[in-house]
Amino acid sequence: MKKFLLSIMTLGAVVGLAACGTGSTDTKETSSQETSKNEKVDITAVGSTALQPLVEKVADIYMTDHPNYTITVQGGGSGTGLTQVSQGAVDIGNSDVYAEEKDGIDASKIEDHKVAVVGVAPVVNPEVGVTTISSEDLKGIFTGKITNWKEVGGRDQTIELINRAAGSGTRATFEQWALEGEQPAKGQEQDSSGTVRKIVAETPGAISYLAFSYIDDSIQGLAIDEVEPKAENVLDNSWKIWAYEHMYTQKGASKDILNFVEYMKTDDVQQHVIKDLGYIPISEMTVEKDLDGTVK
Structure with a gap:
């Protein structure tokens, strides 16, 4: 009987040690996972x-939930973003146009991630006295054929053209869908949407174009052929000046x-x-636009 009890006690000790060993392994694995989550990530x-405003806002939210992340968001235009990500100089290249549309970009090296749709509208100084315009007159203004409001x-006022700089995806979108490929007249050029908004708001007779997200009470967004520049009009392509927002990696x-x-x-x-x-x-769009600009 004593030998039987001794055997039971010995077996219990072995099982206990095995259980302790297993617990130790789990602790190490958990610790390793926690360390991984705390590793610093710079993007x-x-x-x-x-x-830019959308990525900045989402980055702030993401960094709050993931304090080990540091996400830096900068402008510079779609061309700059595509060039730098394709060269490996940055992690993400933000663009309003497909990489294939930009000269000098090897699209095979990068991956496209469509994250949203953006509408683009002509915008004017609120004092010009115009809130709607025909598509033909809009082309006339931007090609220099119409020079007075x-x-x-x-009003009897000279039209001041403000363009985005070459390489801007917003400019490419506007020229493709509003000017239908016609060459715009020379005018002041700016690299930043925020700067364009400020200049239009402060310059008598000014006109330019901006993403819907930049239009506020300091400027006037123009309707085209009686169609208002609103999100619901983009959904079915009633408002034709729009593009996908891409984040390339x-x-x-x-x-x-x-x-x-x-x-x-x-x-x-x-x-x-x-x-x-x-x-x-993107999920709310009732139409799609392919690389060639064909709307389905």
């Missing part, structure tokens, strides 16, 4: 100033980078942040 996103029902980008990009596509961002800032969720 730099550069490019489209039309997309009185020619389109406004290098092929084989790290999971840390891709996790942030994928977060841009979540319902919380799409249905709240995107709408609050004047962008349009």
Whole structure:
């Protein structure tokens, strides 16, 4: 009987030691996972100033939930973003246009992530006396054929053209869909959407174009052919000046980078942040636009 009890006690001790050993392994694995979550992650996103406010806002939210992340967002235009991400100089290149549309960009090296849709509208100084314009008159203004606001029902005032700089995705979108490929007249050029808004608001007779997300009470967005520049009119292509917002990454980008990009596509961002800032969720579009500009 004593031998039997001794055997039972010995077996219990062995099982106990084994259980302790297993617990030790689990602790190490948990600790390792926690350390991984605390590793510092630095991400730099550069490019489209039309997309910049959205990426900045979402980055702030993401960094609050993931304090180990530092996400730096800069402008510079779509061309700059595409060039730098394709060269590996930044992690994310923000763009209003497809990489294939930009000369000198090897689109095969980068991955496209569409995160939103943006409408673009002509905007004017509120004192010009015009709130709607025909598509033909709009082309006439930007090609230099119409030079005074009185020619389109406004004040007797010289029209001051403000263009985005070459390489701007907003400019490319506006020229493709509003000017239908016609060459714009020479005028002042600016790199930043924010700067354009400020200049239009402060310059008598000024006209330019901006993403819906930049239009506020300091400027006047123009209706075209009686169609208002509103998100609901973009959904079915009633308002034709719009583009996808792209966040390009290098092929084989790290999971840390891709996790942030994928977060841009979540319902919380799409249905709240995107709408609050004047962008349009891709999921609500009733039409699609391909690389060639064909709307389906």
